[in-house]
Amino acid sequence: MGKLSVSLCGIELDNPVIPASGTFGYGYEFAELYDINCLGTFSFKGTTLQPRAGNRLPRIAEGNAGMLNAVGLQNPGVDAVIREELPKLARVFHKPVIANVSGFSVSEYAEVCRRLDGVPQVGWLEVNISCPNVHGGGMSFGTDPGAAAEVTAAVRRVTAKPVIVKLSPNVTDIAAIAKACEDAGADAVSLINTVMAMRIDLKTRRPVLANRTGGLSGPAVFPLALRMVWQVHEAVRIPIIGLGGVQSAEDVIEMMLAGATAVQVGAANLVKPFACRDIIQALPETMERYGIEKLSEITGGAHGWEKM
């Protein structure tokens, strides 16, 4: 066990850095650039039961310190992912991977998870109940504790693999949703998904995105994500994967101090394709600067100081 290693639901990661779903495809584009086996693991593109072409263009807009996307879960469907994408991924990535799953009904979530449960390459199932860019699915399950618990329980019944539930920040009380997922059998939660946002084109006086709204990610959302990781850490005992605007080794450490066991990196991959590799390389020196000997020991380290 190295200084950087962490344990995520019983599976050892060499380091806590995980590219977030939807920013890393199925890994090949990045495998052309660097050996992606340096990653803790990664979460592949959100997968649904049927193939999805995604939303109309434009799907991308920009903010002052981040980006908006409304891709709309474009993916080839779970069977094509298992048949075509995962064997290709196996050639360039030799660690268990996180399968990110979306759906439009409780039974669809469960069916996609059931099919992925039989794939040895998949280490964890990350159940996305927080996509803001599709109607009638995704986020509608993540904004109500009862619906979140229902999806969690349904997935729990069909798989022996660890279940991570990916939470939406577009709620009043994220801790209550996290607690509902924990009570329904989730092994971990990941947060935050993107923050619902929009831009308007001054010339056309219309929304920039064809979907009108999209999900904001990038450094703009980091403090918001950190606050939510903090709140969820106070409410649950299961591990938390922190994400939202992480772009440096310092951000990773800050997320872990707030309560994260592992950390996902999203938008940074899209503007700095070497972001994850660079963060991992910078971690040992950054840990030394802040007197951290073993990374796994700092999770939640910023809590409880009032009592000292």
Next chain:
Amino acid sequence: MMKQGIFTVTESSPLTEKVSRLVLRGDVSAIERPGQFVQLRLDGLYLRRPFSVCDRAGDSFTILFEAAGKGTRLLRDEKPGAEIDVLTGLGNGFDLFACGDTPLLIGGGTGISPLYWLAKELIREGRRPTALLGFNTAADVFYEEDFRALGIETVVTTANGSRGVKGYVTDAMDRPHSGFYTCGPEDMIKAVCSRSDRPGQLSFDRRMGCGFGACMGCTVKTTNGLKRICKEGPVLDRKEVLWEN
């Protein structure tokens, strides 16, 4: 295969009131074909900005662009010596063998940019391209002499007739041709296709997130399935284009 590198601006010059030319020096080895593009990271902007490669020579490449928004204005004001983080070798590029021996190179405005290096490469392959360059007025014309200096027939059109042929580039297409390569406003590309039944290679522009296939932000439907403009494009064959995108 794409590369990331730091490039140094060696030349920055205005070509017209709106259009500028920038030459950047660095590792250009990933820039393999005309029609490919680069992504520039600019101070204060979160997303990179894509630009077609206008030329690649020695250890440098050239881009032409209109200062139309925040990013392109920043870029216009870059001085020689400035360093810029660039992703190179993006996109598929033009197929030099798809459009026969006497293709038309049809560009509108800054859309002529990738056609310049394309012309050089086609000439190197022994082909005889003709350049049709469309602008609004005489004051907007740029790179006419550069195309002419390659020794190819070069026709300029202006919408108001203040230079060259009066009208649109499509009004100059009435000549024998084996096929065409085109880049410019989408209405122009569409009009070009409606004026020729020959093979055509079309270069498209879409709002992109990453520029290298990871974010799925620029996916379009084609007769060959979904294609990412940044990865399986930006050049599509006319036969695979579905215009409803």
